[in-house]
Amino acid sequence: MKKSPLTILILLLLATGCATRNALEVSARPVALPASTAVAAPISTPETSPPAEGAAPTFSLFPQIPSDAARIATAPLHWEGGDWAKFGLGVAAVGGAILLDRDLRQIVERNSSSGLLRVANDVAPLGSYYSFGVLGAFYLGGKAFHNEKALSVAQDGLVSSLIAAGVITPVLKIAVSRQRPGSADTTFDRDSGGTSFPSGHTTQAFAVASVIAAHYDSFWVRAAAYSLAGLVGLSRMQQGEHYASDVLAGALIGTAVGNAVVKFHESERLHIAFAPSMNPRSRGVAVGLRFDFGDR
DSSP: OOHHHHHHHHHHHHHHHHHHHTTTOOOOOOOOOTTTTTOOOEETTTTOOOOTTOOOOOOOOOOOOOHHHEEEGGGGGOOOOOEEEEEEEEHHHHHHHHHHHHHHHHHHHHHHHHHHHHHHEEEHHGHHHHHHHHHHHHHHHHHHHHHHHHHHHHHHHHHHHHIIIIIIIIHHHHHHHHOTTTTOOOSBBSSSOOOOOOOOHHHHHHHHHHHHHHHOOOOHHHHHHHHHHHHHHHHHHTTSSEEEEHHHEEEEEEEEHHHHHHHHHHTOOEEEEEEEEOOOTOOOOEEEHHHHHHHH
């Protein structure tokens, strides 16, 4: 029986949910706070009991995107030798892929089929509106089950998508102006108005995948996230919309931005813990506040 794209998306979400069920944690539970980082303030509430375990964490769906974008833009100013080495490897990999683009394109064309094209058409939306559906599922699940990790995935994924696929990739498309596959001229011509390099769908897919992988330790969750993102890149090549170097560049951009945004936000999130007040003069709840500003 033929499955519609919506059915495929639902099945993917169900599979991911089953794989991550045991990995989900309720981060809003009371935790022991170090004396140096915890500030306890008794609240005089004679008739009030401590908040229920698993209270919904604070979440902002629209964080300070300009601030994150500015930090990413200025990140090279703070890079060290290892960071520049990674950047150089990425540039070299994309440059090598450019040299092989024509040959790889011919391989894709020779092995193309109507069945593969149908699969590509179903998978490609995971690099556009389907990916926002996945983030929406994380958000709704986080709100429903008071899961801070799921809410963080939704927040970080949204910010990463807007920066990587909404700003960086479009700017590069305009600056590079590479023609799509099928054009007689595949050189980089700023006056051609091409939009092939880098792949926006792949950038979006890897931005979301890298955020999910950064938040969950499960090998299977990470493998599923990156595998689906990789399929998006391959689908864009199968559809004849991009070269291999376009896809590789998009994957590197999305992964780099996604990991950077997670790192930024992890160092800023406020953790709140509730515990009974030990002050014999008052009855109530002690609220512990812990900021994570450690080295990351």
